[in-house]
Amino acid sequence: MSESRQRYNQTFKEETVKYIQQHSKPLTEIAEELNIPVNTLRQWVAKYRQFPDEPFVGSGNLRNHDQIVKDLEERNKDLEEELAILKKALHIFSKDRK
The missing domain is CATH 1.10.10 (Arc Repressor Mutant, subunit A)
Known part of the structure; x- marks a missing residue:
């Protein structure tokens, strides 16, 4: 064994x-x-x-630096998604004005 x-x-x-x-x-x-x-x-x-x-x-734990990088990458991803949504909304609402 x-x-x-x-x-x-x-x-x-x-x-x-x-x-x-x-x-x-x-x-x-x-x-x-x-x-x-x-x-x-x-x-x-x-x-x-x-x-x-x-x-x-x-x-399962990360070094302090690695954790900061991971958190910033997640935040960046969230902000990119928000930006994409806002761009789509702007495009949709700008069509209605024409």
């Missing part, structure tokens, strides 16, 4: 990355100590370097 995947919370990941940065041990040794796959630790360190303010967002 396959093993279920271990999930780690954000605090644990951040503390682990800080531990890795503070100690000069090889990553493989730290992985054995913590019983975590080496590749998982490498991914955590890479994410921490790439996004130091928000390295680990939860499943």
